[in-house]
Amino acid sequence: MGTFTGTRVLRLERTHIPRLIDRLTDARIRAAKPKASAYKLTDGDGLTLLVSEAGTKLWRVRYRHLGRESMLGLGEYPTVSLSAAREKRDEVRRQLANGVNPAGAADTFKAIAEEWLGKQPFSPKTLEKAQWTFNDLLYPGRAHARGCRRSGAGRLREIRRQ
Numbered sequence: 001m002g003t004f005t006g007t008r009v010l011r012l013e014r015t016h017i018p019r020l021i022d023r024l025t026d027a028r029i030r031a032a033k034p035k036a037s038a039y040k041l042t043d044g045d046g047l048t049l050l051v052s053e054a055g056t057k058l059w060r061v062r063y064r065h066l067g068r069e070s071m072l073g074l075g076e077y078p079t080v081s082l083s084a085a086r087e088k089r090d091e092v093r094r095q096l097a098n099g100v101n102p103a104g105a106a107d108t109f110k111a112i113a114e115e116w117l118g119k120q121p122f123s124p125k126t127l128e129k130a131q132w133t134f135n136d137l138l139y140p141g142r143a144h145a146r147g148c149r150r151s152g153a154g155r156l157r158e159i160r161r162q
Contacts, residue, residue, distance in 0.1 A: 024049065026082055032057065047089040049077060059085040061092050065101045072103050110139055 024043040032041060034055040041049040046062040059074035074080055074088045092102040113134055122130060 024082060029057065029077060029082060043082075043086070043089075045089060045093065047074075047085060049085075059088075061089045063092055063096055063102065065096060065103075070101075070103060113138065 024041055029041065029049060032049070032051045034051060034053050036053065038050055038052045041051065043049070048060050048062070050058045050060055052058070057077035059077060059080055060071050061074060062069065062071050064070070072092060074085050077085075080088070095102045117127070117130055117134065120127070120130075
């Protein structure tokens with residue numbers, strides 16, 4: 001809440017209001033020419049075509065997973081056609097509905113921890129104890145937490161090298 005010259009200004013909560021968007025067509029994509037700066041053509045449901053200054057046309061899809069917004073590249077037009085990009089977008093939506101991160105889970109805490117565990121020269125009994133510790137004590141709250149969120153990508157590479 002805030003005030004503006006004595007009048008209360010209400011901050012409205014963000015709600016999803018669907019916008020009417022013209023769906024892309026092959027003719028509209030072919031007619032898209034490069035400009036001074038990159039721009040996007042929107043197809044809907046997070047699918048966009050990024051037209052760069054150099055004239056390359058790249059498919060991207062925006063999505064949210066575990067509260068974080070992400071973007072996934074789907075390929076370059078015309079190698080990936082409009083219909084193929086829409087199919088890939090729908091596949092991303094299906095994966096999200098099943099609770100799977102479409103970009104892969106290569107940098108989640110669990111994936112990094114299991115990768116690290118696999119590289120350790122533990123005896124079978126010690127490895128079993130370590131796996132129990134990770135499964136029962138660490139993973140329940142952190143299995144899907146992003147590994148590089150707090151420490152940076154450089155730290156993630158360092159952990160993987162160990």
